[in-house]
Amino acid sequence: MIEDALINEDALINEFSKYFGTSPKYFIKAPGRVNLIGEHTDYNGFPVLPISILSSVKVAVSLRHDKKIVIKNISPDYRPVTFELTEEIPHSKQGHWVNYVKAAATTLASHFNNNLLGMNALFDGDIPKSAGLSSSSALVIASALALLTANKSEMDPLELAELMAEGEHYTGTRGGGMDQAVCILGKKNKALKFDFFPLRYSYIPFPQDHSIIVAHSLINASKTESSMHKYNTRPAECHLAVALINAVYKPSQPVKLLGDLPNRDFFNKFVNIEKFIRNTFDHESYTLLEIAGLTNETVDSLTKKYLLNRDGNLLPEPENGFLLPIRVLHILTEAERVEKSCDALCRNDTVGFGKLMNVSHQSCDKNYDISIPELNILVSIMSESGALGARLTGAGFGGCAIALVRDENCKNMIEKLCELYYNEYIKENHPDIFRNLTIDNKIIFEVKPSQGAEIKAV
Numbered sequence: 001m002i003e004d005a006l007i008n009e010d011a012l013i014n015e016f017s018k019y020f021g022t023s024p025k026y027f028i029k030a031p032g033r034v035n036l037i038g039e040h041t042d043y044n045g046f047p048v049l050p051i052s053i054l055s056s057v058k059v060a061v062s063l064r065h066d067k068k069i070v071i072k073n074i075s076p077d078y079r080p081v082t083f084e085l086t087e088e089i090p091h092s093k094q095g096h097w098v099n100y101v102k103a104a105a106t107t108l109a110s111h112f113n114n115n116l117l118g119m120n121a122l123f124d125g126d127i128p129k130s131a132g133l134s135s136s137s138a139l140v141i142a143s144a145l146a147l148l149t150a151n152k153s154e155m156d157p158l159e160l161a162e163l164m165a166e167g168e169h170y171t172g173t174r175g176g177g178m179d180q181a182v183c184i185l186g187k188k189n190k191a192l193k194f195d196f197f198p199l200r201y202s203y204i205p206f207p208q209d210h211s212i213i214v215a216h217s218l219i220n221a222s223k224t225e226s227s228m229h230k231y232n233t234r235p236a237e238c239h240l241a242v243a244l245i246n247a248v249y250k251p252s253q254p255v256k257l258l259g260d261l262p263n264r265d266f267f268n269k270f271v272n273i274e275k276f277i278r279n280t281f282d283h284e285s286y287t288l289l290e291i292a293g294l295t296n297e298t299v300d301s302l303t304k305k306y307l308l309n310r311d312g313n314l315l316p317e318p319e320n321g322f323l324l325p326i327r328v329l330h331i332l333t334e335a336e337r338v339e340k341s342c343d344a345l346c347r348n349d350t351v352g353f354g355k356l357m358n359v360s361h362q363s364c365d366k367n368y369d370i371s372i373p374e375l376n377i378l379v380s381i382m383s384e385s386g387a388l389g390a391r392l393t394g395a396g397f398g399g400c401a402i403a404l405v406r407d408e409n410c411k412n413m414i415e416k417l418c419e420l421y422y423n424e425y426i427k428e429n430h431p432d433i434f435r436n437l438t439i440d441n442k443i444i445f446e447v448k449p450s451q452g453a454e455i456k457a458v
């Protein structure tokens with residue numbers, strides 16, 4: 001059952017009836033997430049360790065008898081839209097909220113050979129936007145569940161999560177499968193370790209009497225334009241690194257993802273990750289032309305394979321080239337940290353887990369270059385105020401930092417962050433942001449693992 005307090009059902013029903021002239025048939029709740037550790041590992045075929053949080057996207061929905069999808073949002077910031085449910089739905093402007101609904105709809109239309117009817121759907125939500133807490137994937141999953149439920153169709157949760165991970169690429173991002181998976185499968189009081197290709201999961205105990213403090217840097221991590229390019233460059237770099245690894249070691253079966261490496265003899269003969277990286281890469285940074293030369297491909301074919309997004313946009317070559325060795329270093333060491341974190345949490349070793357979180361943040365910053373000064377400051381305030389571990393969470397380039405804290409220290413940590421980050425750092429360094437700032441529980445809050453997506457008949 002959905003925790004009723006979280007869904008303002010009456011408001012949704014009233015608004016739905018007013019707008020559509022009928023009552024909704026179902027409510028869907030699709031939560032956001034916090035990733036505890038394992039950043040950018042998912043699309044490389046390595047594990048992640050997220051939890052679902054209470055904030056969610058909510059939808060009231062009913063079936064239509066035609067192929068139209070009519071969507072409206074409680075918030076006036078998002079305009080109502082109608083579009084036709086087909087296997088090839090044209091994109092709206094990049095960043096428009098309807099693209100996330102369209103991503104779910106077009107993917108399901110293809111999956112069900114265009115045999116689904118349309119829906120009327122009213123959305124509401126309280127996941128902070130552009131905060132790296134997966135509001136986009138929650139919207140995709142909420143839309144998918146709304147369409148499926150209205151049509152009285154069901155899918156295996158793992159299959160749906162995999163389908164939607166791929167489906168979300170429609171919006172132009174090249175994310176992995178973590179967000180969709182934890183949105184669907186999240187579990188109260190548990191962290192989930194997900195492995196990918198194929199998607200599978202296990203529950204990992206979340207330490208009793210501990211919480212995660214989430215603090216927004218106030219720098220938006222929006223998945224549009226420049227942020228999207230920055231994010232998408234990372235999967236591209238990992239794929240280019242794989243191409244180079246295949247060129248260097250010429251395995252009889254080419255490696256497809258960095259996540260294949262631990263199963264390969266040529267990789268395992270190195271005593272450690274650093275030695276493998278030193279042996280594989282001659283330079284710190286590579287141009288596309290250099291990679292083409294080393295892999296016997298043309299710049300054109302590399303561009304088409306690795307730099308073209310599904311929405312047709314092309315990723316620009318980074319000014320400093322592709323920093324392949326440190327990107328690979330992050331991914332391989334982060335994967336090890338996820339395994340060690342699961343072991344630590346199973347032993348209830350919160351100190352050990354906290355240390356791994358700290359090292360993960362350093363690697364996200366120095367090697368994967370997805371942190372920003374604001375996130376680094378948040379993390380250091382957290383560490384100095386008694387966090388067992390602290391790090392950025394999610395895609396990076398803005399958004400939130402998280403800290404693992406004992407419950408009795410939450411209040412103190414929140415006070416410290418308000419004082420030192422929002423009222424001092426932000427005031428001095430971002431007066432424009434500070435001027436309009438309300439420090440409330442949308443900006444800084446504590447979470448424990450919550451239940452994943454839920455469906456309820458009205």
Ligand code: GLA
Binds near residue numbers: 038039040177394395
């Ligand atoms: C985004 C993506 C995820 C994952 C994280 C980084 O949230 O959607 O698939 O790659 O970034 O860990």
